[in-house]
Each structure stands twice: as structure tokens, then as C-alpha cells.
Amino acid sequence: MSKNHKAKLPKQEKELSREKRLERENELLRLENAYLKKLKAFQENPNASLENHKQRWHSSSKKSNICG
Template sequence: MAKYSDEFKLKIVMEYLSGKLGFKRLAQKYDIPNRSVIQGWVRAYKDFGIEGIHKKIKKEVYSVQFKLTVLNFMKQTGASYQDTAIEFNLNNRSIIANWNRKFLEEGIEGLEEKSKGRPPMSKNPKIKATSREEQLARENELLRLEIAYLKKLKAFQENPNAFLEKHKQRWHSTSKKKDSD
């Protein structure tokens, strides 16, 4: 749900345009934490009309190329977020700020649309569970082998001669059993 309704925004914009109160006084009167919020509403109303202050119901998806074009325009011209939003017919300047931040942090990959939420469930969950169980069993086996290897390595490092003698005896006793079979 939007923090401020469209009717409320329009009321404040009209009150400002009537010239009775400025941004700061309106912010105080209606308990809005920052006057820049009202400035944004007034500017959007002046540039886009009543559509400028309406909250969009459907989330618009922009291509990476469009986002790069917007950011490039802003960099080339030195335009503010608000001026850039007006130039590209966007009624929300903060979206450009988000694109810019993501681009600076992650590069072009940051501008790509990412899927949100949990991935869809598999149509056949038992098969997936079995494969997950197999993966865990395989991982357990590998961990057991790693632990056994590390124990033998430690024993060898502590006393190489005793370790070799012990394993020589085992090797000889197992090879004799094979010969007698």
C-alpha cells in the first residue's frame, strides 16, 4: 500500500499551487518528514499532470539498454535525477538513482532484471528428493574419505616409521590370504 494516497498528494499540490504555503510549511502542516517529497509531487504534477502523481499499479520492466541510455544521458548532460526522469517520461526519479547505484556496484549485471521470490515447485517432488538424498549420501561418503585420509596423513607425519611398519604388516597379511585362496 502506498504511504500517501493520490487524493492526498493532489490536495497538497493544489494547496502549494494556490500560493498560500511553501514546501516547508506544508510538510510541517501535514507531518511529512521532508519537504523534498512535496517538491517531487509538485514537479511531477507540473511536468506530467495528474498522471505524474498517480501510483502506478503495474510494475514497469525496463530493458538493460534503456537503463544504460538513461544513465548515459545523465552522465553526458550532467542532468539531475529529476531532469533525467522528465526527459525519459518517468514519474519516479528514485528509480534512476537505484539504477545508478546498482550500475556502480555491480556493473551491467546489476541492471538486469532478477526474478524474485521462491522458485516454482517441481511437478514431481519425489524424484527431486531422491536425487537430493543421493547428493547428500555422496557428500557424506566424500567427507568420510577425507577424514580417513587426514587421520592417516597426521599419523604418518607424527611417526613415519611406525606408520609404514604397521601398513607393511597389513599388506603382507592380506596378500598371503589372496595367495591361499
């Protein structure tokens, strides 16, 4: 980031209403929570996550073959 962009960021934050700032914070916390849940699930059982990914990939590849 350039110095000018960094300098504008706090001004943009100040211009947002309190409600908009809280909505933004809430969304960031939801994203963080979802990420941490996925990370914990992966740490508990890495193979289950890999298998789930394989199933989704296999399923979507069947759909593309039907259409093509």
C-alpha cells in the same frame, strides 16, 4: 575429460535427488576425513606407518605360502 563430459556433469548432478546428493557428499567427507587422519598419523610417526605396512605384508605372504 572432454568438453561434452564436463557439460553433462552438472545435468547429472541436477537429476540426482537431494537425498542422493547428500549421501554422496557424506561419503566424500568420510573419505576425506579418513585420509586426513592417516596423513596426520603418518606425519606424527612415519616409522610406525612403515612398520605397520611391513607387518601386514609379512602376514599376507605367510598366508599365501600356506595355501601354495
